[in-house]
Amino acid sequence: MSEPQQIGRYNVVGEIGRGAMGVVYRAIDPMLERTVAIKTINMALDPGEMEHYEKRFMIEARAAGGLNHPNIVTIHDIGRSGDLAYMAMEFLEGRELKSLIAGGEVTPDRALEIAAQVADGLAYAHRHEVVHRDIKPANIMILGDGRVKITDFGIARMRSADVRTQTGVVLGSPRYLSPEQVLGKRCDTRADTFSLGVILYEMLTGQAPFNGVDVNSLMYQIVNFTPPPPSSVNPALPPMIDLIIAKALAKSADGRYADIAELAADLRHCRLAGVPAAKAPAATDKPHMTATAAPDPFADTLPASRSDDDARTIPNELPARGLAKDFDSTVATMRLAAQTGAITDPDAFAKTLGISRHAIDALIVEADTVPITPKPAVSQAAPWSTLDRRIFAIATAAAFAAGAVIVFI
Numbered sequence: 006m007s008e009p010q011q012i013g014r015y016n017v018v019g020e021i022g023r024g025a026m027g028v029v030y031r032a033i034d035p036m037l038e039r040t041v042a043i044k045t046i047n048m049a050l051d052p053g054e055m056e057h058y059e060k061r062f063m064i065e066a067r068a069a070g071g072l073n074h075p076n077i078v079t080i081h082d083i084g085r086s087g088d089l090a091y092m093a094m095e096f097l098e099g100r101e102l103k104s105l106i107a108g109g110e111v112t113p114d115r116a117l118e119i120a121a122q123v124a125d126g127l128a129y130a131h132r133h134e135v136v137h138r139d140i141k142p143a144n145i146m147i148l149g150d151g152r153v154k155i156t157d158f159g160i161a162r163m164r165s166a167d168v169r170t171q172t173g174v175v176l177g178s179p180r181y182l183s184p185e186q187v188l189g190k191r192c193d194t195r196a197d198t199f200s201l202g203v204i205l206y207e208m209l210t211g212q213a214p215f216n217g218v219d220v221n222s223l224m225y226q227i228v229n230f231t232p233p234p235p236s237s238v239n240p241a242l243p244p245m246i247d248l249i250i251a252k253a254l255a256k257s258a259d260g261r262y263a264d265i266a267e268l269a270a271d272l273r274h275c276r277l278a279g280v281p282a283a284k285a286p287a288a289t290d291k292p293h294m295t296a297t298a299a300p301d302p303f304a305d306t307l308p309a310s311r312s313d314d315d316a317r318t319i320p321n322e323l324p325a326r327g328l329a330k331d332f333d334s335t336v337a338t339m340r341l342a343a344q345t346g347a348i349t350d351p352d353a354f355a356k357t358l359g360i361s362r363h364a365i366d367a368l369i370v371e372a373d374t375v376p377i378t379p380k381p382a383v384s385q386a387a388p389w390s391t392l393d394r395r396i397f398a399i400a401t402a403a404a405f406a407a408g409a410v411i412v413f414i
Contacts, residue, residue, distance in 0.1 A: 202253025
């Protein structure tokens with residue numbers, strides 16, 4: 006499809022980017038003589054998918070259009086132009102937070118200020134009953150003057166919205182999902198708090214708190230693992246940051262900040278107390294996981310317990326996979342693999358199960374030291390004594406004599 010010259014009253018200058026729902030253009034509003042960003046969706050696509058996209062598009066327009074805050078992108082206009090539905094919004098001159106994190110360009114002091122501004126915008130949205138549900142670095146713009154703008158309310162949920170998310174459907178970027186989103190539960194404003202906590206962790210350490218070789222292992226880690234404190238990755242960080250991150254990333258929504266405005270206040274207080282000016286380490290995909298006692302995936306609350314990653318013990322409980330835990334659990338699988346010699350590559354095996362290498366080593370040592378109990382021999386009767394043989398011989402002779410008498414009579 007060729008680039009349109011005009012969308013509504015807006016003169017298209019060029020393309021900014023593309024997404025699943027359409028194209029974003031840079032355009033000029035001739036009436037107000039200002040540059041705008043035009044987000045579009047093509048209404049001529051497959052009708053079955055188009056209805057879904059159009060509803061999401063209208064939800065975004067209503068959600069973001071009703072919000073007027075310095076840290077939220079401003080929506081100017083929505084309309085229809087031929088086969089295109091469009092939304093005109095303020096044009097942002099800046100960079101995505103995603104690229105700043107990847108380049109290790111965010112200092113701890115700046116990270117706290119960015120997160121505080123994002124929390125300010127989200128607090129305003131939450132007061133207006135809008136939950137973003139897809140907070141991630143790609144949806145946060147850092148402008149040249151230092152201001153922070155939240156964009157893309159495309160999967161936001163409003164209490165008054167006519168379009169509901171189908172039960173069990175997970176929306177959002179997997180790495181930044183909250184545990185309740187992973188489990189397909191209904192989420193509230195505290196899901197945004199968790200996502201912002203993940204972003205803050207990345208900015209401060211240069212590492213993602215949750216990672217995995219695939220989406221399933223990533224989601225398992227979000228529900229079952231607690232990342233190490235940021236100060237253990239970046240020792241220059243003060244202890245207060247560890248406490249803030251731990252509260253923002255609590256597995257149970259009830260354990261997080263009840264109001265994200267409280268998170269913003271704590272971040273600014275921590276910043277005033279002093280944080281290092283050095284840049285955060287460059288981003289890396291290497292996960293730093295700490296195994297925790299696994300919660301019931303279907304429970305209403307999720308415990309936020311933690312244990313040391315280098316503990317040389319096997320986790321006591323890991324979730325069963327459908328049968329009795331004694332016979333069908335991750336622990337049972339690990340122990341059986343160790344005892345049968347199936348673990349040829351401990352590192353790969355540990356990575357596959359998402360568990361500490363030390364736990365695998367402990368299992369192998371345990372398997373090597375468990376004595377092999379021989380099968381019990383078939384029980385046999387004790388040999389006869391001399392007296393037993395004499396009694397048997399006399400009884401046999403008597404039996405023959407009695408038989409002869411009966412025959413001759």
